[in-house]
Amino acid sequence: MDEVMMKDLVLSFLPGLSVETLTSLLSFLQEIGVESKEDLALVQEKDLEKYLRPIQCRKLLNGFQGFAVVQLEMIPVPSTSFDPTFLKAPPTVPPSIVSPPSLQIGRPWHAEFQVNWDRMPAAIRKAIAEKARPIPGERKDMVKAVVDQILDHDPNPTRAMCHNIARSIIRTHPECFADMSKNGDIIGDGCYSLLQQIKTRVEYKNRSNTLVRRRKERRPQSEVPDESRDKKKKRGPVDQYGCVRWSPEFPLGETEASLDEMKSHLLTLYSVEGMSGAETAEPFMEKTYVIQRRFLNSVPAPSIAMVKEEWPFLFSLRGIFSHFSVLTDVSILMKFREALETKGSTLLKFCRKTNCHHGVKDVLDSFEPDVSNKAACILLLLLAYFKEPKDAIVLEADPCATAIDVEQSMVLPSSPRLIVQGDAMKATTWMLSLEGQVVMGPLTDITTGLAAIFASYYNFNLKYAEEASCTLEFIQRCFLGINPETGAKSKKQRGNINQSVCTLVRKIIDFEWLSV
Numbered sequence: 001m002d003e004v005m006m007k008d009l010v011l012s013f014l015p016g017l018s019v020e021t022l023t024s025l026l027s028f029l030q031e032i033g034v035e036s037k038e039d040l041a042l043v044q045e046k047d048l049e050k051y052l053r054p055i056q057c058r059k060l061l062n063g064f065q066g067f068a069v070v071q072l073e074m075i076p077v078p079s080t081s082f083d084p085t086f087l088k089a090p091p092t093v094p095p096s097i098v099s100p101p102s103l104q105i106g107r108p109w110h111a112e113f114q115v116n117w118d119r120m121p122a123a124i125r126k127a128i129a130e131k132a133r134p135i136p137g138e139r140k141d142m143v144k145a146v147v148d149q150i151l152d153h154d155p156n157p158t159r160a161m162c163h164n165i166a167r168s169i170i171r172t173h174p175e176c177f178a179d180m181s182k183n184g185d186i187i188g189d190g191c192y193s194l195l196q197q198i199k200t201r202v203e204y205k206n207r208s209n210t211l212v213r214r215r216k217e218r219r220p221q222s223e224v225p226d227e228s229r230d231k232k233k234k235r236g237p238v239d240q241y242g243c244v245r246w247s248p249e250f251p252l253g254e255t256e257a258s259l260d261e262m263k264s265h266l267l268t269l270y271s272v273e274g275m276s277g278a279e280t281a282e283p284f285m286e287k288t289y290v291i292q293r294r295f296l297n298s299v300p301a302p303s304i305a306m307v308k309e310e311w312p313f314l315f316s317l318r319g320i321f322s323h324f325s326v327l328t329d330v331s332i333l334m335k336f337r338e339a340l341e342t343k344g345s346t347l348l349k350f351c352r353k354t355n356c357h358h359g360v361k362d363v364l365d366s367f368e369p370d371v372s373n374k375a376a377c378i379l380l381l382l383l384a385y386f387k388e389p390k391d392a393i394v395l396e397a398d399p400c401a402t403a404i405d406v407e408q409s410m411v412l413p414s415s416p417r418l419i420v421q422g423d424a425m426k427a428t429t430w431m432l433s434l435e436g437q438v439v440m441g442p443l444t445d446i447t448t449g450l451a452a453i454f455a456s457y458y459n460f461n462l463k464y465a466e467e468a469s470c471t472l473e474f475i476q477r478c479f480l481g482i483n484p485e486t487g488a489k490s491k492k493q494r495g496n497i498n499q500s501v502c503t504l505v506r507k508i509i510d511f512e513w514l515s516v
Contacts (some may be wrong), residue, residue: 006034013063015164018189018485025051040064081325109153110161115169120145131175132311133513139177140197147201150199156206162198179505182512183342188483190496193506229461239297239461241489242482244329247297248290259291263311270312278316285313289326296461301494303437307460315457317448324455330480336375336451339479344378350511351381359384372425374448380424382471386500392468393444393453395419403438412436415465418453420446432456454480457489464489473501 006026011017017025027049032047034040043064048057117125125143127134136144148369150165156163170178172375178190240246251258271278283428285292292311295302302310313319324332351360363384367377376394383390397406399422406412406419412433419444422428430449431441434456443449454475457464464472469490475484476489476495490498498506 009063010060012108012165013060014052015099015108015110015160015167017056021051023387025094026416033384048175064268095261101265108161110164113153113165113168115146115165116149119149119241128173133176133510135514136510138321142177143194143197143201147198147205149207150198150202153210156291157202159195159199162202163191163195166195169194169217171480179509181343181509185481186254187477187505187509188497189485192502193509196499196502198442201443203207238487238489241487242476242484243327243458245289245327250290251287254287256291259288263291265431266311266313275313275316278313278318281313281316282318282322285319285322286326289348292323293327296459297389301461304437304439304460308439317443317452318438320440320452320455323459327458330482332455332480333451334425334450336447336454336478339379340375340447343478344374346512347378347381350508351385353515354507354511356385359387366425373427373446375450376420376424376427379450379471382474383468384471385504386474388468388471390424392465393471394424395433397421397431399427399429403441404431406431406438407436412438413465416453416456416462418449420449433458466490470498472498473498474504477501478505 006029007022009023010025028047029043029052032043034043043061043062045054045061048060054062072208087497089383103416117128120128121138121141123138124134124145126132127138136451146165146169150162154161158304167189174180174190177194179187179193180190250259266281266284266288269281273280292314295310296307308315311319321331322332324330348364351364360381363377363380366372379393380390383393393416395410395412395417397410397419401421410419414435419438419441420430421429421431427446429442429444430446431438431443432449432452433439440452441449454472456462457472473490488498
């Protein structure tokens, strides 16, 4: 079966599937021997569990079954009576059998949907012809026109339907509408902000039409089966969000016993040399990564005190950054430094030239390029822009305070905090606290401290501090390029990009493209 045909077929049933998952799934289907349309009916749910969530598996399997039935029904059955014309020419195959999936029966409307660009405002048609980015006002007019066309097919399309349409628009005209910076960096799949605008417009159009609203009643907790409540105790997608090696297999030639022996060596090294032995420990920490993850991923989750006792070098700079790099495939400190010079500078210009609220202006007024720390300024700007409290990430301590002094004089929250010594904008030393105790520092270089506090959220399977979730997600997506299409690392958010983050991303991209 043609790969393009299979790709279109899968996307017709699961329009919101990420590019990474889709690529892996198609490769797997080929590996297990799916060669024809009829083979699709033989795929089982257990075959897909590694790549899809249960409901996604069932949707795809139902689609495969229906597709196979349609194909069988379209195959002509030979007549029992003699037909003399049969000898004169070979039977012809109905066109529907050889047509691409886009013409098959049962194809959802949103998979066929094509924007009628002739109905667009003249400014949008001109931008498309010139492959230029329209100004925000023109883009809003385009979204209104697209939504009007969508509502001709469905009075209240789902987010997945809108995502499918937004992705189609971005694929056709990326230079005009994609979430893409001037240097070519793409945020997520490039269509987050367009999707948000389309879905927001749909909801606005339906604000007074109660007949088309889809509401899902929440079941009282007392009615939820015990089995469902028990699942909450298990590790959820939030722990694996953005990770590429969350729970790997043992390396070739290594066993649990051999890795435990290395762990004992690491503990002995720490007892003799303390954190000064981190450089010597680094290769052993990389080799024992598998059993570190198994310990960190255990249920119930180990306390930070237990982690520090079992794996002390995880709280060294080398340990925390090396673990994050293996877990996410991101060299966090290098990425942070690059992002602060490029995206950080753009953020500074954006805040200076746009009418931001007083909190942002206060941060800018206190920033002195020759004296202040640029990394701290960028962090405080983001917190101010999203109206999140500074102490949700940063706490200020006495410049002479030790780790013990901080623990005794301050009430440290359970979520990670970067404790800077002195004024946040000008401080040069920092400490990191987790679960109410200082676990790293004092150390120098605030940029390193920012990288360490962010890495701790991933390394130790922690949800973002709710009061700073927008700032942390912006750093994750725009500075580090970690852009999962599903899931979230925030307690309240249920998948996809945070709307406030999405809006800022779009404004900065427009500012970057349209500024002279």
